[in-house]
Amino acid sequence: MDTAISEYMEQLGRRARAASRAMARADTATRNRALTLIAAAIEREAPALRAANAQDMEAARANGLAPAMLDRLALSDKAIATMVEGLRQIVALPDPVGEISNLKVRPTGIQVGQMRVPLGVIGIIYEARPNVTVDAAGLCIKSGNATILRGGSEAIHCNRALARIVKAGLEQAGLPADGVQVVDTTDRAAVGALITMPQYVDVIVPRGGKGLIARLMAEATVPMIKHLDGICHVYIDAKADLQKALDIGFNAKCHRYGTCNTMETLLVERTIAPTVLPQLAQRYLTESVELRADAESHAILAAAGYPHLAQATEEDWATEYLAPILAVKIVDGIDAAMDHINTWSSKHTEAIVTEDYSAAMRFLREVDSASVLVNASTRFADGFEYGLGAEIGISNDKLHARGPVGLEGLTSLKYVVFGHGEIRS
């Protein structure tokens, strides 16, 4: 690796570690004041931010960036207002830091509990969207962490401008400016350095595509909280309420196509399939959803005259379409459904539609995914809907934080002991 980059990143790391102590020590009011000051400054400096963004957009267009990426890079007035509103919502959330739980007196006389504390230094690696800079900084400040932000090189001008605002807000509130640092180089080697300095960085939160995650999984020595793909399933059980099945089956697919909690495979119990599938297909028709059906469901849907029909292959069970396409399969019952899910799912979110108590309880217990729902759309699997207030991502990992990750996911628990002079005998 380039020595200059490696030294630069080492310097960021050392500064972040030093700042993390002051961030962790700061009281609630101080951290909230910093967030409030930053929100006000972003409002005030909106013209400067838009100018910086215009520079990024111009360079991106010159480099032939795809329209979808340009769209993500653009910082509109509305996007700025949303960032500001997001910070104010974070201010309003309860402070997770310092809370002591499970306090109990032990036979020896000591009193043992667990205190929620910041993780320390959080590294966030993301792509073009400049709003992530502010959302992530806000969550890290609120949870008492120092953070190193590595945004996409396309957004470097805008991220520099945001970094300046954030640092000023921290300093005005009496916190170290190094509490939030933006990696100020577009050299890709900076990512390689960030993910291999466990002495300075406690956790990496990658927010990006499969390519980024794959690279990090191969190279990182710092632990990660990963947001991966969502191959989500809805299983319509024999005992499903027909109306709920139609509503959920439609909403889970068609409410939004590009989100990770969108249904990608529909499983239908065999005996109910001839009733459910044709009616559900009428709904999908309004959205021209392409149905990739296994042999049995294909026969039913073809008989019903569904126009956008294809044969499913095994690849369909493993695909996150993020589009008006849905894989459909008929199964024998709950065991076959759970077997399919535990084999093909990305362990993000799955739902069952049923009025059968035992089927619901088994599905909740035995499906090995971050979110498991009974009689509700997979689209609810999200930090805001779950009441976390804000989220930094949805974790497909099992360790530390699983499912939507809010402020708690950015903290750890340490044991605290209140004694009275006790010694071990």
Add this chain to the structure above:
Amino acid sequence: MDTAISEYMEQLGRRARAASRAMARADTATRNRALTLIAAAIEREAPALRAANAQDMEAARANGLAPAMLDRLALSDKAIATMVEGLRQIVALPDPVGEISNLKVRPTGIQVGQMRVPLGVIGIIYEARPNVTVDAAGLCIKSGNATILRGGSEAIHCNRALARIVKAGLEQAGLPADGVQVVDTTDRAAVGALITMPQYVDVIVPRGGKGLIARLMAEATVPMIKHLDGICHVYIDAKADLQKALDIGFNAKCHRYGTCNTMETLLVERTIAPTVLPQLAQRYLTESVELRADAESHAILAAAGYPHLAQATEEDWATEYLAPILAVKIVDGIDAAMDHINTWSSKHTEAIVTEDYSAAMRFLREVDSASVLVNASTRFADGFEYGLGAEIGISNDKLHARGPVGLEGLTSLKYVVFGHGEIRS
């Protein structure tokens, strides 16, 4: 890597993953029955176990294993009784699996909670002690996980015999024998394979020396719950109660020398040092503890005529002695003490002795270690003393599990949603 080893490990992994579903699904009574059957079989087959252990001991002696290692390898009648008792204690612990917490109704009508579930497959890598095979298997069975155990090659005969007993117990209880697998090769490549199959192994718990941990940190792609060294501190504050300071200062060092929660550095506030140090030295004298003192404390201790005295160097602040040796340093007050701790500690366990409320509260909040104690000996930092019932190790990590790791540390939380047909609008 040797293809045969790599294929063998892949096979173990595939079997463990398959078995993990049945382990997770099993009810409390079934898992407890397996543990009870295994405990009874270990008692019954003690002679066969001792014979297997004798084979291991003979080979170890022939290979010139160090006496301390031979001691750890030996399986005495008492060690067997302790294993059996340990399993019965695990049976008596409450089942963590299936518990639902934080259940709340959201404005949309859905009810969201978190269900405690097994992690899946846990890989445990340890050294000579055969009792770890049974302790670890017991904790993993109770927490509904499948496990792959890789013990030290010195204990291979004994571990094979134990594996046979454990598998028989699982099968008699109606659980898959592959719920617990012992790696049946002494080839070191097996470890390399185990730590790089995230598709089959959810977490690695290494229990071994620094060399093992360093190797795993460099090579593992499976996340780890690490047990590292304990460079633990006691800080005697200006407002300390003298009697508590003497009791805790002596107990934290001299109760046991070889444990990770033993104090290795004593910090004393400057104004109280001339009073505390000579009296504490009298206690240390009874155990001939070598004191490695900074200049100021050296002067006080030399004046008091303490015989086992040396000058501390910076290396002493970073050393886990595991012996009757103690580093001693005089500090200006709580800020200097916390600064020393947050710089040199291994973030395992630290204690303050003080009657000052604000000093106690600041120490609890600001010291970044897994266990922080006020007016109690560091020796309390242990799963049994904290009431976890049993522990698989003490984690120095901040993610997932920090401090003593019991059954909860071997589980994860998934979100469960009870709906009534809700869809997102």
